[in-house]
Amino acid sequence: MKSIWFWLLSLSVALLVWWVSVGGRRETVAQETTPALRAASPMLTRRTNEFDGPPGDLSSIRTDLVATPSRLQVRCLLGGRPSAVLSVALPLSGSFLQARPTNGGLDEGPTITQIDDRHFRVEVRVAEGLAEGTHVGYVELKTCRDEACVDEIPRGTLYVPFEVIVEDPANIALGEWETFQRDAGHTGYVPATFHPRAFAYKWEWQRPTPVTTQGFIHAVSTAPGLVFVSDDGAGLLALRALRENDGGLVWEQTFPNYPALNPPAAANGKVYAATTGHQQTFLWAFHAGTGAPVFQNSFAAQWSDVMAPTIRDGRVYTNGGYYGGGVYAYSDTAGDLQWSMFSGDDEMTTPAVDQSRVYHYDGTALVTYDTATGLKLSSISDPYSPVQGYAHNGAPMLGRADSVTSFSGGTYSIFGSADLSSARPLINFSVANNAARWRTARAYMTQPATAKGIVYAGSNTPKSFxxxxxxxxxxxxxxxxxxxxxxxxxxxVVTDNLVFVSTNRVVYALDLATRQPVWSYPAPGTLAISASGTLYIVEGASQSTGRLIAIALK
Incomplete structure (x- = not known):
C-alpha cells in the first residue's frame, strides 16, 4: 500500500514539473513571436479583429464615424483637377478630425471645415498630372482627442474608398443631350468634330394637336436611340419618346387636367419631367425605353414653369418654391426627397451641379449648396444690382475651374417653351474668391455655351455673335x-470645330477656325445634339411651332 501511495505522489510531481516547463516555453515563444509580427505588420496587429468585412478592405473597419457619401467617384479630363466633398459626423463632440488620401490620386492636405461640434466638411481635390485611367485609394478620416492627434479615439478611424477616372477627350464617347444645355454644368458643349458636307436631313415630327389647342413643344433630351419631347401650352399634355432613326412614336404618357408640363431630362435609363400648378406640382420619372412610371414626388410651386431637371451622381435636382424660388434634391432612383433650400426667383431655372456643389442663381446672387446635405456653402451677390422678377430664364453655366457664368438678373417668357422677352448681360463668378469676376458690357439674348475657356453668345443690341x-x-x-x-x-451649341446658333430665320454652323458660316438650315429654333450625332431643331424663333426637325451630322 505504501508503494502505491509513493508511486502516485511521484507521478503528480512529474506532471507538475512538465506543465511548468511547457508553460514557460509557450510564454517564451509568444514573447519572441509577437514583436516580430508587430514589426512586420503593425496594421495587421492593430486591425485584425476590427474588420466587418474581409481583412485588408480598409473600408470595412469597424468605426463610429459616418461619412456621406460612403464612396467617392470623380471623373475628369486630362489636366482637370475637380474637387469632391465628404460630409463627416464624429461620434464625440469636441473631437478633432484629420484627413488624408492614402495615395497620389488626390492632393495631400484636404480642406477641412468645421460645421458644428460634431460635423465637418472635407473637400478633396484631384492631384495634378494624373495619367489617363482609373486611380483608386482611400481617404483616411481620423478622430482624436487632441489637435496633434497623439490620442486617437477608439473606433474613430474611417477609410472612404475613392476612384478618380481620368479621361482623354479624344477617347470619350460623345454622350447624350441629358438636360438644359446638354449636361449638369449646362455648358452646351459637345466634344466632337463634325464635317458639314456630311450633314443631311433625316425626318421631322409635328405635335398632334386639335385646332383649338396651342401646339407648342419644349426643348428635347435624348437617350440611346430615343429623343424625348414634352408638350407646352394648353390642352391634353403629353410626354413622348420618339425613335431617333425615323421619328416614330415609341410611347407616350398623358397628363390630363395638369396646368403645365415642363421640359424633360434623361439619364441612367430614365426620363424625368415636372408638372407644375399648385397641388398638381410633381417631379415624375419614367422608364426611358417603355414609359413605365418609376416614381412621382411632390414639390411646391405656384403656377410656375421650370426648366429640365439636372441629374448628377445619384440625385435629380429641380427648381421650385411656393413663395420665392429654390432647389429640391431627390434620389434619382426612388424619388425620395433628400433636401430643399430656397432663395430668390421662383421659376424658369435649373441648378448647375458638379462633384461637390449645387449652383443656383437666385436673381441677385449666386448661391451654392453642398450636394449631399443641402448645406448653404456660399452666397455671392451680383454687384450690378440687377432687376429681380419672379423668373430667371437661364441657368448657371460651369466652365473652367472656379468659373461660373450666368445671366445677370431675370426676365420673362410668356410660355415655358417661348424665347426670352429681353436680353441681359452675362456675369462670371469666382466661388473660391467669393466675388464676381466680370460682367459683359453687352446684353445677350441666346442661352450661352462654353468650351475651352471661351463663352459663346448672341447679342441683338448691337446684332453680333x-x-x-x-x-x-x-x-x-x-x-x-x-x-x-x-x-x-x-x-x-458648340463642338470642337463648329458653333451652332439660330437667328429669326435660319440655324447656322460657324467654323471656329475661319469664324464664318459653313452650313445653314432654313428653320430657326432650339438646338440639341445626341450621342449618335443627330442635330434636333425645335422649330420656332420666338414661339414654338410644335415641329421637331432631325438632321444627321454624321
Missing part, C-alpha cells in the same frame, strides 16, 4: 449675319 474670353469677359471675335437675319434667338 460674340466669342468671349472666359477669364476676362473681353470679346475675342465677333460675327455679324446678313440684314435678313434680324435677331438672334434661343440657345448656342
Amino acid at each position: 460674340d466669342a468671349i474670353d472666359e477669364a476676362t469677359g473681353q470679346v475675342l471675335w465677333s460675327w455679324v449675319p446678313q440684314p435678313s437675319d434680324v435677331r438672334f434667338h434661343r440657345n448656342v
Whole structure:
C-alpha cells in the first residue's frame, strides 16, 4: 500500500514539473513571436479583429464615424483637377478630425471645415498630372482627442474608398443631350468634330394637336436611340419618346387636367419631367425605353414653369418654391426627397451641379449648396444690382475651374417653351474668391455655351455673335449675319470645330477656325445634339411651332 501511495505522489510531481516547463516555453515563444509580427505588420496587429468585412478592405473597419457619401467617384479630363466633398459626423463632440488620401490620386492636405461640434466638411481635390485611367485609394478620416492627434479615439478611424477616372477627350464617347444645355454644368458643349458636307436631313415630327389647342413643344433630351419631347401650352399634355432613326412614336404618357408640363431630362435609363400648378406640382420619372412610371414626388410651386431637371451622381435636382424660388434634391432612383433650400426667383431655372456643389442663381446672387446635405456653402451677390422678377430664364453655366457664368438678373417668357422677352448681360463668378469676376458690357439674348475657356453668345443690341474670353469677359471675335437675319434667338451649341446658333430665320454652323458660316438650315429654333450625332431643331424663333426637325451630322 505504501508503494502505491509513493508511486502516485511521484507521478503528480512529474506532471507538475512538465506543465511548468511547457508553460514557460509557450510564454517564451509568444514573447519572441509577437514583436516580430508587430514589426512586420503593425496594421495587421492593430486591425485584425476590427474588420466587418474581409481583412485588408480598409473600408470595412469597424468605426463610429459616418461619412456621406460612403464612396467617392470623380471623373475628369486630362489636366482637370475637380474637387469632391465628404460630409463627416464624429461620434464625440469636441473631437478633432484629420484627413488624408492614402495615395497620389488626390492632393495631400484636404480642406477641412468645421460645421458644428460634431460635423465637418472635407473637400478633396484631384492631384495634378494624373495619367489617363482609373486611380483608386482611400481617404483616411481620423478622430482624436487632441489637435496633434497623439490620442486617437477608439473606433474613430474611417477609410472612404475613392476612384478618380481620368479621361482623354479624344477617347470619350460623345454622350447624350441629358438636360438644359446638354449636361449638369449646362455648358452646351459637345466634344466632337463634325464635317458639314456630311450633314443631311433625316425626318421631322409635328405635335398632334386639335385646332383649338396651342401646339407648342419644349426643348428635347435624348437617350440611346430615343429623343424625348414634352408638350407646352394648353390642352391634353403629353410626354413622348420618339425613335431617333425615323421619328416614330415609341410611347407616350398623358397628363390630363395638369396646368403645365415642363421640359424633360434623361439619364441612367430614365426620363424625368415636372408638372407644375399648385397641388398638381410633381417631379415624375419614367422608364426611358417603355414609359413605365418609376416614381412621382411632390414639390411646391405656384403656377410656375421650370426648366429640365439636372441629374448628377445619384440625385435629380429641380427648381421650385411656393413663395420665392429654390432647389429640391431627390434620389434619382426612388424619388425620395433628400433636401430643399430656397432663395430668390421662383421659376424658369435649373441648378448647375458638379462633384461637390449645387449652383443656383437666385436673381441677385449666386448661391451654392453642398450636394449631399443641402448645406448653404456660399452666397455671392451680383454687384450690378440687377432687376429681380419672379423668373430667371437661364441657368448657371460651369466652365473652367472656379468659373461660373450666368445671366445677370431675370426676365420673362410668356410660355415655358417661348424665347426670352429681353436680353441681359452675362456675369462670371469666382466661388473660391467669393466675388464676381466680370460682367459683359453687352446684353445677350441666346442661352450661352462654353468650351475651352471661351463663352459663346448672341447679342441683338448691337446684332453680333460674340466669342468671349472666359477669364476676362473681353470679346475675342465677333460675327455679324446678313440684314435678313434680324435677331438672334434661343440657345448656342458648340463642338470642337463648329458653333451652332439660330437667328429669326435660319440655324447656322460657324467654323471656329475661319469664324464664318459653313452650313445653314432654313428653320430657326432650339438646338440639341445626341450621342449618335443627330442635330434636333425645335422649330420656332420666338414661339414654338410644335415641329421637331432631325438632321444627321454624321
